[in-house]
Amino acid sequence: MTADLITFFILALIAVAAALGMLLSRSAIYSALFLVLNFGVVAVFYILLDAPFIAMAQVSVYAGAIMVLFLFVIMLLGTETLPASKALPWQRPLAYFLALVLLGESVYLLFFRKVASGDIPQPIQSFGTPQGVGQALFTSYLLPFEATSVLLLIAMVGAIVLTIREKGK
């Protein structure tokens, strides 16, 4: 148990540090790399929680997606660093306010919640296995699954239509 706890805290430290690094880094490339690191650590968390399927999906989907982000950064922004902050005037107070709300909620949940931590039921045996996820996706969640796939297809077609050049123009 202690070994798990130590692992958790080390990983949590890396995750928070990576998230901060992503926010504070002036270079877009380093920001993206910090984000990759953060997602990697989250994937390790999933493995610790006995959900290897979600962990692998996290790595392949998110890391792959950031790869595309990376290319956008390189192609569109070039290699220069971001200019000094030109924040919108109302952005900063709003951010402080929302952060305060989040902090308050966390403190409330941590110290005043009704359910003790011992009462959380163990997940069922097939939780998070490929078979379990597949069963759930193709039986009880079939409609959302198909709707999502159609949505993604539409997005893909839209991207192609936007980039296509009309002939004769």
Added chain:
Amino acid sequence: MELWIEWIIKAFVLAFAILTGFAYLTLYERRALARIQVRIGPNRAGPQGLLQPIADAVKLIFKEEFTPARADKFLFVLAPIMTVVPAMIIAAVIPLGTQFTLPFVDHPITLYVADINVGVLYLTAIASIAVYGIVLAGWSSNNKYAMLGGMRASAQMISYEISLGLCFVIAIMLGNSMSLLDIVGAQKNMWFVVIQPVGALIFMVTTLAEVNRAPFDMPEAEQELTAGYHSEYSGMKFALFFMAEYEKMIVISMIAVTLYFGGFREFWFLQGTVFSVDHFWWLGPIYLLLKVVVLLFFMIWIRATWPRIRYDRLMAFGWKVLLPLSLALVFLTAVGIVLVQQLGSVYIWFIPISSLIAGLIAVLLVNLSLRRKVARA
């Protein structure tokens, strides 16, 4: 505690096997290429040139390490590491054999580092990370050629990853599991290359693109890009890229063998004889090695005989030919599996026949469109 030591030893053995394999694969490639080109190849260092890899390593260690001006120093050093690491750790889920019992202590030792229930997903996850090293190398070098090489590499690897993933799906469906050990077990009676020959072929083609080997060696393309993403690298940093490329060749051949060519198992008609891995456990790694060497020879052979494909054709081939074809193969495989479940096991032959027909149609269509292009020109 005992288990920990077992895992560490196994991981070390696997890493050493791949590193040694890399060293001798370079020699194997140079000798095989030489033979194809009617030369002799390196044969001076040691008997038959067997010490050549060591000589190469020593040479690279003593070379000057050069970092270009205005390169991003940190990423410049990180990039080769990020290229090598995925190439090594991806091998962790590949089973090398069944298991044997350690003498004296009566402790069973399994011949794989890890058998996880999402083994195939692990492969795709690591493969998607492998792109980073190359792109970062291209970007951090502060060199236009390197940058173009990195961009090409990423575009090519992302495009071909889709068809590769669909070929993984075919193997998962036929093996009814994502664990590589189960997939190998399912090929006991028949290798998947017999059931899904076109799928295996697409797998081989896409893996060539994934490891940036000829005829898909666009990212390096010496004539156009000097050496692509690793133009600016020298000494051991260059050696790491070199190492990653050859390790990837080995590992991807191991994956191909595991998914389509029966893994560490014998030919299906040798079951129950003394040649079976169920009879002698040590035959497993030997069979795997033999199959990998054969596949590697095919890769070298292709490099010796095929010209590089033009970049736009490469992308068109990936998106317009391989992707639809592999999607069709996934569909046909699924239909075949349902037919087997509903009507009987004879219908397994629906899969190879229909996939061969689909492959033939694809070849005919490509041929037709190429001919039309030639006629228009």
